[in-house]
Amino acid sequence: MSVTSNFFATIAANGGSTDVILVHGLSGDPVDTWTYQESSEAEGGYWPSWLASDLPQLNLYTVGFPASVFAQWAKKEMNLYDRAKNVLETLASYEFGGRPIIFICHSLGGLLVKQILRTARESTDEDWRKIGERCVGVIFIATPHSGSSLAGLLKFFVHGFTSVHVEKLIKDNAELTELNESFRAHCQRTSMAVAVYHEKHLTKKTFLVVDERSADPGVNGAMPIPIDADHINICKPSDRNSLIYTSIRHRLRKLAPAACSSDPSGRGEFADDNLDEPSPGDRRDLMSKMVAAGREHQYDFANDSQSKFARPFLRTGLKTSISTVYKNLLADIEQRFQNLIFHPLICSGADEATVAAAIQTEIVDPLSQKYASDNATAKTIMNALYFLTERCHIRWDKP
Secondary structure, eight states: OESSSSEEEEEEEESSSSSEEEETTTOOTTTTGGGTTTOOSSOOBBHHHHHEEEOOOOEEEOOOOHHHHHIIIIIIIIIHHHHHHHHHHHHHHHHTTOOOOOEEEEEHHHHHHHHHHOOOHHHHHHHHHHHHHHHHEEEEESSOHHHHHHHHHHHHHHOOOOOOHHHHHHHHHHHHHHHHHHHHHHHHHSSOEEEEEEESSSBTTTTOOHHHHHHOOOOOOOOOOEESTTTTTTTTOSSSSSSSHHHHHHHHHHHOOOOOOSOSSSSSSOOOTTSSSTTOOOOOOOHHHHTTTTTTGHHHHHHHEEEEEEHHHHHHHSSSHHHHHHHHHHHHHHHHIIIIIIITGGGGTOHHHHHHHHHHIIIIHHHHHHHHGGOOOOOHHHHHHHHHTTTTOSSOOOO
C-alpha cells in the first residue's frame, strides 16, 4: 500500500477496470478500520489486500478523514458538506471518473458517501459530476440512515457530545432525511447497485449501535444482511471465509467482471465489439433504412422499440455486469441475424412474411429463452433488434 496524501492511500492500482474506494466511519482509520489484528491469513488481516489478490480487475483505495467531522456536522456546522467537497476535489485531482467507481463504507462513512454523490450530481464542475455519474455501486456496512440511530452512535463514541445535541438530532433530523431521500431518488433513476449489512451483536456488550431498521436506506432490492459481529468488528473479517468478506467479494465480482478490462491490449483480453456505437458502414438514418426495405409502415414501432432498449442500456455504464449482459445479447442477435436472416433470406429476396417468421423462430424464441434469467422477453429481443438497426449494425434491405 502506498500513501498518496495524508488521507488518501492506494492499496492496488494495476490498470484494473474498476476503482473501489473504502471510506471508514466514526473513530475509524483508513487502515485499522479494515484490519483484523489476529488474522491467520498469510497476507495479514487487512482484507482490502485480499480483494486485490482475489479480484485483480479492481483498483483499490482508502480514504481517511478526521472523525470529529461527524460530531461537528451533527451540531449543524455543516462540515459533512465541506468534507464531501474536499474528497471530491481529491478524487478529481487524481483523475477518478474515467472508470466505474464502487464505494465501500463503514458506519458514518456511508453518510459521507451519500453526500459526495449528491454534491457531485449538483455540481457545475465537470470532473466532480463525472465521479458521481461513474459510481455504479455503494456497499453500506452498518451505516445509520436515521437520525435516532446516528444520535445514539455519536453519544456512544464521541466524548463530549452532550445530550442536548443528541436530543436535537433526534427531533430535528430533516437534513438527514433529505439526504437519504435524495440518495433513494438517485438509485431509482439509475442502475446503481446497493448492498447493505448490519450488525447483530452488542458493541462492548451494552449497545446495538445500528440495527436492521436504521441500517436500511430504503432502496429497492437492497435487503439488509445480518452479520454476526458488533459495530466495530463488522468490517474486520477474520479470514476469507467470513461472510462479510465472501459476500462483498461476490458482489464486487458481479459488478466488475474480469472480462471487462478498460484497456484491452491483447494479453488474453478481447476488444469490445462496440455494438452500442454507430457502425461507420451504413450511416443512413432509421427512416431511410426502413423505407429502403419496404418497411416504412414499421418506422414508428421500430423507433419506439430501439429507444426503449437504448435508454436503460446506455444508463448502465460501460463496464458493469449489467452492461455485459446487454452486450452479450446484442452480439447474439447480430450474429444470428446475419447468418440466419440477412444472408440466406433478405439477400435472396425472401418476402416480409418469411423473414418475420424466421426472426421469430431463429432469434426471438431462442434468445428470449436463453436470457430469461436476466428478465429478457420477446419484446426485449425485438427492441434490441431495432437498436442494432438504428446503430447501423444490421440492415433489412439487399446491398
